[in-house]
Amino acid sequence: MIIDRLIDKIKEKKNPTVLGLDTCAEYMPDELRVGIKSFKDAGKAVFEFNKNIIDNTADIIPAVKVQAAYYEMYGSYGAEAFQKTLEYAKKQGLVTIADVKRNDIASTAGAYSKAYLSHSDISGEAAFDSDFITVNPYLGSDGIIPFTDDCSKYGKGIFVLVKTSNKSSSEIQNRVLDDGTKIYELMSDYAAEWGKGLTGKYGYSSVGAVVGATQTAEAEAIRKRHKGLFFLLPGYGAQGATAKDLAVSFDADGLGAIVNNSRGIICAYKKYDGLNYYRAARKAAELMKDDLNAYLPL
């Protein structure tokens, strides 16, 4: 069960951090950025940047999250960098999350699942082989089941968007239904339902939930509602959430969630004078680990 592998890695490294590789030219230091004249150059630079950051953090972090949007900007060369990053991270023993927020009707969701989770008829492995992907649940069960079927078959997982970290998430997600349930609660109920049968040895399911680290009240409500729902928490650092805000998402053993940090790590070189980007990234990752450990009994 992939959720067990993720939790084992978190325990082994005493660190529930996901390194978020939202890598694009604008986030890179000048020495890498100036050479970029084409999408091909950008793809190469992105992978080099990611590789150096992975090499300098892989011993202290359990997982990486690769955000598709930043790679799609560079077309097929970006797709290549995306694939190579996932592959390289996997080789370094990291759990990989493709943050793609895909969603569609069943036949199309099946095609997305082939791209990320299942096996290709042509080349064996999925083109963008990932341990987890993020998915958007607005289409309901029949758009999710192709993914969970493949999670069972191929030992993969998904994180379902439940309550997102952005301000406007309340416009829809906090609306109250006629039976008193909030939309994000309804989504968490579906996520728990979809994850039945994928529960591992720690009591958590390989179908988890994306819950904004900035959304303390909602995180607490969802945690109370579903003990077995593992959270992917974006919003720490650049988006404003602190380690203290996150504590409600974890259980008494310090498990139950993983905290993403993208710009706070990959752009740390802007903050730490005298350190190059990958040493700065390591320093930021170390500080984040300490910050989280002050609140978690890992």
Next chain:
Amino acid sequence: MIIDRLIDKIKEKKNPTVLGLDTCAEYMPDELRVGIKSFKDAGKAVFEFNKNIIDNTADIIPAVKVQAAYYEMYGSYGAEAFQKTLEYAKKQGLVTIADVKRNDIASTAGAYSKAYLSHSDISGEAAFDSDFITVNPYLGSDGIIPFTDDCSKYGKGIFVLVKTSNKSSSEIQNRVLDDGTKIYELMSDYAAEWGKGLTGKYGYSSVGAVVGATQTAEAEAIRKRHKGLFFLLPGYGAQGATAKDLAVSFDADGLGAIVNNSRGIICAYKKYDGLNYYRAARKAAELMKDDLNAYLPL
């Protein structure tokens, strides 16, 4: 205004059909499929298939919709076929819709918008330059505004998922809020709101709505609620909707919506003996045009 260009093309060709290029190896005839041994082969075959279908239908259809999932299955080679298909369709004068259903927080939505709608800092045009993309509204306004800003700047459009064509869409989209509004109605209200300022000469906005062709009652309700919301209607053909079901989505002039057909056109060769895949596609597209025109005063 891109919505005007789309409507002009629909009027000129008397045909509100979108050719849906959900192209993957399984949908191809044997003669194209047998040669596929790698993702590279698949990418080449997919583009060749699409090009031949476009060449044989471009004079009778106004627009194509390219479904990203089927291309992502083939990794960076699929991405290349996706880009080349969009580019080729544009060169043939067709309006292009990238069916990507993207969604994320503002900074990331901005990156997606760069990939599809706006201009790249590196190479001028967007990597996957498209006239329209589809987006999922679950994150609320701040995840959509980066797209609508670029729609204004670069003359592009979006279709917001409102009521999808799949059976399970009711699980979430038909839930009723405490004020009596249904979720899909709420989404249609947001879509209308986001589209203010992007209304063209026919009274329709470049921010449209995805409404399942199979969802007659909901389509009628949304049409009554928002006269200026242009619909993208998937679900005709393979998913079971007929031309009669669709009539409620159109206005008295036969405008207001465009009907997607993917498998019904690209897999038509399985139905019409003696015709190769692109001649069969043309025949299916002609029959669909006649079918729609029987109900629409175009």
